[in-house]
Amino acid sequence: MCSIKGLTGLEFAGGIPGTVGGAAYMNAGANGQETADVVDSVEIVTTEGQCQTLHRVDLSFGYRSSPFQDMQDLAAIAAVTFRLRHSESARRKQLEYLERRRSSQPVGEKSAGSVFRNPSNLGVSAGELIDRAGLKGVRVGGAMVSNIHANFFVNSGESTSRDMLQLISLVKEMVYQKFGVQLKEEVLYVYPHCNYLNPNRDK
Template sequence: MAVNARQSAPPPTFLGAGDKTRKKVGSLCSSCSPSFGSEDQAPEFVRGKLLSELSTWGIGGAARLFVEVRNREQLVSSIRHCREHNLKFLALGKGSNCLFDDRGFDGCVILSRINDMHENGCGRYRVGSGYPFNLLGIHTSKQGFGGLEFASGIPGTVGGAVFMNAGADGQETIEVLEAVEFVDTNGQTRELLKKQGELACSYRKSPFQGMPDLGAILFATFQLQPCPLSRDRQRDYLARRKQTQPVNERSAGCVFRNPGKGCQSAGALIEAVGLKGLRIGGAKVSELHANFLINTGGAKASDVLSLISVIKDRVRAESGIQLEQEVRYIPY
């Protein structure tokens, strides 16, 4: 693992949620010097951003603070700011695997828009954590490189996919991941390398999920292999997904992890106990795929949590299997 010197960081700017101007309205960060960067590079903190706007479920109250970061310096600056002000923070991608609390988040949500991509023409891609994972899957397969065909159906970011070790269609992010660069809570940049055994992942698990000093993922490097069938395969995966999943409804994908070898899938277990179509408030078990819980309009996090609880109880009572959540509930 490489540890780099601390980055210099520009001072943060604070805006109200409805303020569309770039006017600096205040700064709480006395330790950041204006000489670190230009005003344009300073991350803009917004108070009271609605998290329902940042999650594919469309659920969640307001964040105390919210900031979008577009480069390494802004990310480091934002994390340092949170640390200096003893503010908890959450790194976020597309919010396609998060259930935000109805009260919101009493800390700072840091949204990665680090969208750079560098490719060497031989299947090696170094991609910013904010880059859309589905676009990466389409781009790489169009170029004739295989390994990320599954990604074209996943509406998250590269950072979220690495954090979750996203997978589908018999493929997983880890299989083609070579290195991950991240910022720790002290604002230092570090790198984990697969060849050093530092990226041990399993089904929807990555080392980042249990890392106490993780700040946020910055870049991921993927090594893909030439594959003449990759574009056809990617199209097939996407077409099948559109037939079997409620892709046009508001959801967070599969809510529960599949229980494992020898067991039915979580969706099949939920269907078998007759819960397809069950509704609590605005939340409903999808009729198309029982592992998807849909926001039919105006669903609250409490509706989804109640539905999750009913499903777990019923599946455990009738099959003896304890379902575990794949989606991440983000408490206030």
């Protein structure tokens, strides 16, 4: 909607499923843009029931990380104010991003998006490492490394969460054996599986 209105900064969000609160919490991004670039302020509710407005200058974001992930007393992000600029090319840029997504990702298949974060300072993406390890198409039960984009693991229809967790473990192990790179998850685990496999996320 923003890019249709000629506003730039959130073009990347087209095609990413989620809410405004989830985008701020995860610092969602793609194509060189991220949520943090355009956040002006965030309204939160604490577990004590207090409303607070936090300003961008006081919020320190990183690659797929936000200060909200470390806030012990956060109940919910209630609203986000974005600061966007006018641009004639916003919609064209967004359509290019959407087309790139359609041609390079398993759009329409069941996935959680990118499984692993891109390793920092290696100049190679998690997907390229998995691909170069020859793991496209590898399966555990109904869970499979996508043949279209190796950092997307798809549910072919009958995958259990255990299949998916085992596939994630297997891919981590194979990439480590082949390249000595320890992949770290971008996805977050939900109880009870956080006891089964340590997410081991970077901050």
